[in-house]
Amino acid sequence: MNAKGLDVTKKSDRAAWLKGGNAICSNPPSKPAGRIWRLVLLGAPGVGKGTQAALLSDRLGACQLSTGDVFRAAKCLGEGERSPALEAALHYMVRGDLVPDETVLGIVQERVRCLRCCGGFLLDGFPRTVAQAKALENLLKKENVPLTTVLNYELPLDQIVARLSGRRTCSKCKAVFHVTNMPPRVKGICDHCGGELIQREDDRPESVRVRMEAYEKSTRPLIDFYQKRGLLVTIKAEGSAEDVYERTRVLALAQ
Ligand code: AP5
Numbered sequence: 001m002n003a004k005g006l007d008v009t010k011k012s013d014r015a016a017w018l019k020g021g022n023a024i025c026s027n028p029p030s031k032p033a034g035r036i037w038r039l040v041l042l043g044a045p046g047v048g049k050g051t052q053a054a055l056l057s058d059r060l061g062a063c064q065l066s067t068g069d070v071f072r073a074a075k076c077l078g079e080g081e082r083s084p085a086l087e088a089a090l091h092y093m094v095r096g097d098l099v100p101d102e103t104v105l106g107i108v109q110e111r112v113r114c115l116r117c118c119g120g121f122l123l124d125g126f127p128r129t130v131a132q133a134k135a136l137e138n139l140l141k142k143e144n145v146p147l148t149t150v151l152n153y154e155l156p157l158d159q160i161v162a163r164l165s166g167r168r169t170c171s172k173c174k175a176v177f178h179v180t181n182m183p184p185r186v187k188g189i190c191d192h193c194g195g196e197l198i199q200r201e202d203d204r205p206e207s208v209r210v211r212m213e214a215y216e217k218s219t220r221p222l223i224d225f226y227q228k229r230g231l232l233v234t235i236k237a238e239g240s241a242e243d244v245y246e247r248t249r250v251l252a253l254a255q
Contacts, residue, residue: 011058011192013173017065018073020110025063029119032061036120037253038145040127040136040231042222043153045211046164047237048244050176052153053124055245060253062120067128069174070107071099072200094201096210098218101131109139116143129218133225149252150226153244155237157212164208168197182241 015023037060041049053064071093074086082090085106089099108126115121127133140146155163166179168188172195177184184190188197202211226232233252237244 012063014063014065014069017063017111017114018070020070020107029061029063029117031118032120035148036118037062037122038115038120038140038148039252040123040147040150040226041125041153042150042219042226043237044155044160044215044219045208046160046167047153047155048163048241049124049153051182051241052151052237052244052248053122054176055241056122056248059245060120060122062122063114063117064122064124065111065114065126066124066174067099067104067107067126068093068124070111072169072174094207096202096207096214098128098214101129101135104128104132105135108136112139112143115140115145120148127222128214130221130225133222147231149233150222150231151248151252152223152226152232152234153237154234159238160212161208164203167200167203169200170195171198172196 012028013026015025016028017025037056039056039062041053043049050064050066050068053066056062057064071086071089074082075090085103089103092099104126123136127136163178163181166181168177168179168184169175170177170190170193173190173193175190175192176182177190177197184197189195190197201207223232223234235244235247235251239247
């Protein structure tokens with residue numbers, strides 16, 4: 001049990017989000033005793049959104065809904081099992097380009113029940129364009145589930161590059177490690193499920209450059225979008241993951 005009485009040993013496999021359709025999560029979140037958090041995590045690639053989403057999920061009980069994880073999970077399907085849109089999305093992703101809004105919104109719409117989850121949600125990597133943010137706004141209004149806060153993480157470029165180049169991700173449960181900053185207990189093996197740790201294809205330098213350009217052009221404008229709606233909290237992402245979590249807690253969660 002964690003400090004909030006949540007049993008973090010029973011982590012959900014997020015099947016409803018990762019697989020879509022009628023998939024049912026193992027150990028779905030239960031309604032928290034306190035506030036239900038519905039957060040968006042914004043920030044450049046490699047700033048540490050996924051790492052913070054995992055900590056926030058353990059401590060607040062809300063599920064991490066990462067669009068990038070949906071695409072990576074689709075990669076593990078056989079070629080015949082992927083829709084043409086998903087197949088095309090994987091090509092965009094490997095290059096570092098944004099997947100077209102239409103595809104991303106179709107995927108989110110298919111999983112709209114995750115936005116109604118009684119444990120709340122942590123949107124990680126979505127929305128990424130103003131069109132996606134507007135569509136999310138309409139969707140949440142229709143579902144009557146307002147956003148609590150948008151967490152905007154910021155980090156100097158040299159530290160982002162160091163985080164991305166050393167990142168390793170579990171091929172099975174998608175947990176994130178870093179070769180020096182957050183190494184696994186056994187080299188190359190996931191602490192949580194024993195899966196093999198791999199380097200993401202889009203962490204190659206040429207893809208990272210394209211991802212940073214896409215962030216500057218398409219995602220940075222969301223800072224202004226959410227600022228105008230009074231939802232934005234900007235957090236420095238320097239220091240250890242626990243330092244960043246503590247800053248998040250003080251600035252955004254302790255109200
Ligand atoms: P996505 O999976 O969303 O990737 P991203 O936004 O580029 O973010 P990352 O996962 O690279 O970084 P992160 O900020 O989560 O950092 P992490 O915690 O891993 O998207 C991938 C692709 O999918 C996109 O390029 C696009 O093609 C497509 N896509 C997805 N969503 C889309 C959308 N909505 N629209 C269009 N296209 C979409 O940390 C990085 C490393 O740093 C790790 O090794 C970690 O261990 C380490 N680290 C983290 N925090 C710290 C710390 N405090 N101190 C030291 N090390 C740390």
